[in-house]
Amino acid sequence: MAVPKRKMSRSNTRSRRSQWKTTAVHLVECSNRACREPKPQHVACPTCGQYGGRQVTQPA
Structure with missing residues (x-):
């Protein structure tokens, strides 16, 4: 198993962590013609409670 020979400095650790970025949730239009509300993909x-043209949950 690889073990670091020296302690990584704070500046090196922080510069590596600065590359961790988040992205905004990609919203798409609901496929229900009556709804057309923005929703996250694959949800x-x-x-309206529909997914892929089928009623899967009760509307909120």
């Missing part, structure tokens, strides 16, 4: 619509 049932929180407004």
